[in-house]
Amino acid sequence: MSLDPPAYLANLQGNIRQRPIPWDGAVRAGTLTEEQLSRIRAVDKVKKDVRKQTIESDLDGYRTLFVGADGKTSVLELAAKRQDVVQYILVLLKDLLDTVPALSKALLKNGDPYRHFLPLLGKSTQLDDPIPLLTSTVLVSLMAGSRDESTATVDKALPLIFSYLSSLTKNADAGLQDIGVQEYSSLLYGTATRQQFWTQRDETVGPLIDILRAAAGITKDNSAASLLSGSTNVARSGFEGSLGGGVGLQLLYHVLLVMWQLSFEAAEVGTALNKEHDIVFLYTQLLRLSPKEKTSRLLLSTLYNLLSANQEKLLGIAVSVRLPSLLQNLQSRQFNDPDLREDLDRLRELLEEYTKTKTTFDEYVAEVNDGHLRWTPPHRNTVFWAENARKILDYENGALIRKLAEIIKEPWEKDKYVLAVACNDIGFLVREVPEKRGQLERLGLKTRVMELMGDSDENVRWESLKALGGWLQYSFDTK
Structure with missing residues (x-):
């Protein structure tokens, strides 16, 4: 090339x-x-x-x-x-x-x-x-x-x-x-050579992701979780010649080209790439803001490579970050590039096939298994928890709640929103199925929630306080 x-x-x-x-x-x-x-x-x-x-x-x-x-x-x-x-x-x-x-x-x-x-x-x-x-x-x-x-x-x-x-x-x-x-x-x-590039990903991939995050307007205080929750907006201007963070269009294209080449190893790198860098959300955001067909084509092709090779782990994540609705909007645009149109159709069909058979619960399972929680709609939806809390606790003999325990025990220094979302979910589980609180306590969740009340992040402190309130409420109600 x-x-x-x-x-x-x-x-x-x-x-x-x-x-x-x-x-x-x-x-x-x-x-x-x-x-x-x-x-x-x-x-x-x-x-x-x-x-x-x-x-x-x-x-x-x-x-x-x-x-x-x-x-x-x-x-x-x-x-x-x-x-x-x-x-x-x-x-x-x-x-x-x-x-x-x-x-x-x-x-x-x-x-x-x-x-x-x-x-x-x-x-x-x-x-x-x-x-x-x-x-x-x-x-x-x-x-x-x-x-x-x-x-x-x-x-x-x-x-x-x-x-x-x-x-x-x-x-x-x-x-x-x-x-x-x-x-x-x-x-x-x-x-x-691509495998060696991935082996050195802290040196190689990490700085490229920083460039892409800057282009998308995503910073430490402006994370995927906050954008999905609707609490923050990304600037949508200045696309001619330079994107957000001063990233030029040519540099953006070349970075996307490298990531597209890496995506040919999607079966090996896809799930880790998403866990470490929230790549599905990042690419969805970049696609939403993409100023040129040549950048859109690379974004679509890379997403297709990643999702098609990791359907069980990543398709649910793609739905949770609202990629299907974005693709539907793009479908109405008149693109000149036939390869772009083909990739758009393939990706849309892949997601449509997935959503035909999957429910909101399946999306939640996929998100927890991915490990990178976001403020997607189910987390705040009281109806979702009323219908699914017990199902979540019983899923595969407690596998899902054990995974949630693993997530909340990590520090998440670069994305504290994950801890806030996890506290939110634990609080709902305690309130909806209080008789199962012992199961949660044995996994160390109550202790961890209490620890997070002293976290440096305000959102984490607030969500941990609310989660602990579930335990306290149950204790008072049963006296």
Whole structure:
């Protein structure tokens, strides 16, 4: 998948290509050999077809030039003390890898093809040092061009590259963020690389979710739970060029593209992605605000991949965050993109089939099993609790209430609303089925509710107080 290089990177590479390098003097100084210089000159500043023919006729020679061989030192190793030469070689190599696909596979035939590149990633922590950035572009082109999934690539080099790219995506500079995100996209070409990306998800996925949350206008004080409860509104303006949180449309598209590529591993990552980042709600919110067809298409396709691969766990969540009604509204719009229309139809049909056979109780079960409680309609509905409280307590020999106990015992530092919702539910259960309070107490729920009365969050304190009131009311009524 080819993307236009970000302007910052293109300008940097262009400036380096134009720099005059005193090659003959570099040879005299031992920065490189005559043989190396001859090969560089044969492909530097020549037409692409000449460059391609020259390299393909001497793949072993160019492999030795860049990664060395037995008894021969690579040009990067020889030129290590000349930063101008190293920068030039890195830009040239990136151009060659893009022009001559066969070169990528040739370089990987070396016993340790990454030996001279990986140290350059950590060469400097200064943002204005171009060498780590240029090195990352070379490594990404090398891996993507060969689509390599060897141990040397996936287990040794890829984790270091992902860590470096993560530092770009966490940078405040949108240009550097976009470089990191685009290079991620180039690397997610196969299952092995996507799995490694997911393994490092605190570094890789986490910052991307932060960008998406900023675009959707969701902050710590403006969480999914509060939005679903109707207590907070998301701004709906400023979509041309920049979304909420200053996220540009191009950066948003590239982040969505990476997440779409990750969604091809939906069976493995889908439920954890939702538990850790409330992804179904986040994507529903982004879809509601999406300003362009190209972003809507990625949102719909990713949602379909996640939901279709995790129907038991995620379809109920999709219903609870009101995705079906949003899709119904989108159905009336005239989209030009046939792929978008197809994804919209597939997703709508998937949810329609689910809702035909599922009830509000099923949605509640799905939400509790997901673990990330929200202020969805059932929680405040007294009729729902009157009809279903006993059913919830008896469900699968108490499995549902045990899951609720697990949820409320977690700290939920990043989303206190989960604790507030759990206290609300426990309060309803005590009031509706008071004779079962012993079952709740044995699970530690009364003790936990009392602990939460001292929580730092006002909503949690209020809901825990109300929940405890159920126990107190029952105690007084029975005296």
